[in-house]
Amino acid sequence: MASEASSKGSWVILSSLFMALILTILPLPEGVPMEMGYLRPDWLALVIVYWTLALPDRVGLLTAFFVGLLADVISGSLLGLHAMGLVMVASFALAAYQRIRMLAVWQQATIVFLILTLLQIVSVLITVQLSGRAFSWLTFLIPLVSALVWPWIFLGLRALRRRFIN
Amino acid sequence: MKPLFQKRVGIGVKASGLIFACVILVSVDASTLWLKSFKTLAGTALEPVLMISQWPNQAADSFSVFFTTRKTFRDEIERLNLQILTMRTSTQKMAALLQENNRLRQLLGSSERIQEAVLITEVIGVDPNPNHARITVDKGTSDNVAIGQAVIDDRGLVGKVVASTLGTSTILLITDQTQAVPVRSLRSGLQLIVEGGGGFADLVGRHVPGTADLRVGDTLVTSGLGQVFPNGYPVAVVSQFEQSQGNPFATIQAKPLAHLSARSHVLILFSTAVMPENYSNGAAINGQ
Structure with missing residues (x-):
């Protein structure tokens, strides 16, 4: 897979992941209540899902793992927490990418919602177990908001892919 | 030519391997300090990303500064000068009081304020x-x-x-x-x-x-x-x-x-x- 075609437009993939990382840590404007943070979509998971569906030969589990580690370091969470979530998301997408690709965008959004809810449950269980923090039920707004954002991520990244990659 | 329906072998194995690695990382990080130096190092390398994430807020700030009038700034300076004046007045006797306090504490036999x-x-x-x-x-x-x-x-x-x-x-x-x-x-x-x-x-x-x-x-x-x-x-x-x-x-x-x-x-x-x-x-x- 080391042919020329397989590295074409890698910068598009990398910069979309970088943008997602920035959006993940972007501070809310001053004065906005902290609970608004629960309305922030899981940008990294959405972008990883898109690229694993579109280019499963190039973006996969290892990409998800390393991007997740970056997110862990930069957001100061337990090392491996984001990485595990993104690897799970990517493995679901990779296992069924041929089927998910065939679905309409709103159906894909439903799949995204289900995958991210599962992910949220796992990460809540881990955080509650390891750090003894109480969790807020508002956490489950994140998959919902992410699913609502999915169509735009999908259309935007697809336009970029068609323009720069294939 | 790339086959249309490639059979992907080993996704499950690879995924479970990576998830297992993550579980190990998380539990080591949660219970020991072994990963601290790695996190410091990686965090230092990623500082520029943190800086970039500040740009939208900084832009908003400079935008509002740009549209603030000269008069507002003048008033602000005057207000702050007055504030400094009152603060200075109230801290004039601070040094003397601190010394007195420490002397009294010595008399009481307790240690000096740090x-x-x-x-x-x-x-x-x-x-x-x-x-x-x-x-x-x-x-x-x-x-x-x-x-x-x-x-x-x-x-x-x-x-x-x-x-x-x-x-x-x-x-x-x-x-x-x-x-x-x-x-x-x-x-x-x-x-x-x-x-x-x-x-x-x-x-x-x-x-x-x-x-x-x-x-x-x-x-x-x-x-x-x-x-x-x-x-x-x-x-x-x-x-x-x-x-x-x-x-x-x-x-x-x-x-x-x-x-x-x-x-x-x-x-x-x-x-x-x-x-x-x-x-x-x-x-x-x-x-x-």
Whole structure:
């Protein structure tokens, strides 16, 4: 897979992941209540899902793992927490990418919602177990908001892919 | 030619391998400090990304400065000059009082008050997880910031340093769920511990009997017990004190005095007191 075609437009993939990382840590404007943070979509998971569906030969589990580690370091969470979530998301997408690709965008959004809810449950269980923090039920707004954002991520990244990659 | 329906072998194996690796990482990171130096190193390398994430807010700030009139700035300068004047007047006798206080303490046989120096830092990031009350500031180990140091602003206690890279430090706010501060009431001298209620909002006092001498409006200051936070810094004002029948402890809520949600400046305290090694370690583990 080391042919020329397989590295074409890698910068598009990398910069979309970088943008997602920035959006993940972007501070809310001053004065906005902290609970608004629960309305922030899981940008990294959405972008990883898109690229694993579109280019499963190039973006996969290892990409998800390393991007997740970056997110862990930069957001100061337990090392491996984001990485595990993104690897799970990517493995679901990779296992069924041929089927998910065939679905309409709103159906894909439903799949995204289900995958991210599962992910949220796992990460809540881990955080509650390891750090003894109480969790807020508002956490489950994140998959919902992410699913609502999915169509735009999908259309935007697809336009970029068609323009720069294939 | 690439086959249309490639058979992917080993996704499950690869995924479970990576997830297993993550589980190991998470549990090692949660229970030991082995990964601390790696996190410091990687965090230092990723500082530019943190800076980039500040651009939208900085742009908004400079936008509003651009559209502020000259007159507003003039008024502001005048107001600040007046403020400096009043502040100077009220601190004139500070040095003399401090000396007198220390002399009296010597007479009483207790140790001298420790002088604290401060390092002014700018808030450059807020933990994106709404369940964590943590901020990042722009001074790190290159300015001798160490884990466990207390952080204040112009009104009161903000939190403590729980992690630092070369140029940034992470501060756990007093309102974080995992943070507890030993305080005493300024009016009655009652000692209690307030814990973070989560978010930026409130502190909660636990295990205080309903008959305790505490009232709404009491100022709580750090008691210095536990040796993490130095003695005497204002923390919060009691906003609720209720006792219910059949409950041995009162319900206590307190509003932090420090302006925790403001994205401005905080001060890291440097004291001459030497903390035992295990205190800073404990702080690091609590900060996770």
